[in-house]
Amino acid sequence: MAKKRSVFDIDFTPDAEDAPAPERFPAGNPTPEPTPPAGRRGPMASAITETAEAARGRAAAEAAIRAENDELAHEHVRLKKLGLITDLVPVASVRTDKLVRDRAPGRDPELEELKSSIQEIGLSNPIRVEQDGQGGYELIQGYRRLTAFRELLEQTGDQRYARIPAAMVPRGEPVRDLYRKMVDENLVRKDISFGEMAQLALNYAKSTGIKPHDAVTELYTSALKQKRSYIRSFTRVLERAKGTIRFPEAIPRALGLELFKIIDADPILGDDMISMLKRAPERDAEMELAVLRDFVQRAPKVVKPRPKSVSKTMLRLPRPEGEARIAASDGRVELRLARDFSALDRARLQRAFEAFFDALDGS
Structure with missing residues (x-):
């Protein structure tokens, strides 16, 4: 009996390296390169693509940075116009002659205390200045603070006091608004006198060409009605004195009101007050007060009008x-x-x- 043979189907697919060489084209026609598999690129193409993508990323980042910088610049300008931007400005570049200060000349008794505070904890409230267009600044608020920095620089030589924090006020702001800024800051001070406030009102009236009475109304709108009345009384006394009162800040409220009553009842008596002051050319604040009190004693007594009756028949x-x-x-x-x-x-x-x-x- 014949044996059966086992038959197997074998697939003899040749490997890539065993595959027959491709048929070459006739002379003059190069053999085409094989097409690379889908999804794969050569090293050069990948490098070019990555470079292009990186360039696009950098351009987008730079555009975002420019947009952010523009936004910050606009915000900086807006805050600067509001006076909310501060900078360190040289104390030597700040002038104090644009606005006539309400502070009387002479030594401020509290300046030493302010200087000690600045040395210990620094300046917590910057001054306010306006650029003058020539590289300098005009002081709007902070005369005492500026004076303290200048004295500390002179006394210690410490260059920390050569520059002072300052908020920038926009140029071209009306004089009325500048005076109001100074006045509103000073109204919170306990030591400012009616004489100083009245002198400031006279200076403002002279600068703007309005009447002193109206100057008090404009400058001291936020003050109480009674306080404005006192300031007007002092303003009238200083106006009638024609500059002969040298120390208005030293005049107590009661004495100032007495002077006002006398001058208001008889303005001619103001000439007597001026004459008495001129007879003491070398006077200090204490002597000036003595002269003014003497004037009040010598002036005719002001008879108060009898109050009107409110009854009817x-x-x-x-x-x-x-x-x-x-x-x-x-x-x-x-x-x-x-x-x-x-x-x-x-x-x-x-x-x-x-x-x-x-x-x-x-x-």
């Missing part, structure tokens, strides 16, 4: 035209009657009133 008189109603009060007599008094002859009406007054006087 009512009368009713029967007349052919009807009932006449008469109301008599302090300084006034009112007659109501259904009659046209304007139709009466003027001479007759005058005789009637003369008889009326004669009867009242008992003649």
